[in-house]
Amino acid sequence: MTNGLRRISIGFHGGQVLVLRVSEGQLTALHKALGGGGWHEIESEDGPARIDLGKVVYVGADRDEPHVGFG
16 A cells, blocks of 8 residues: 555445545544534545535445455
């Protein structure tokens, strides 16, 4: 992994998916904020992103283990 960042996918009602590379701390903060309402700001590799927590359907995160190939 590059610079300790993890790739996450945030799915929203309607099918849109936002893919970001974030630190472990940002992922933990997002998990704590889920279930609440309002807006949450995530600092990602490409800059800040604000998401409406009430529209989040799922959050997926890649494992932080290195892998080679197609699996």
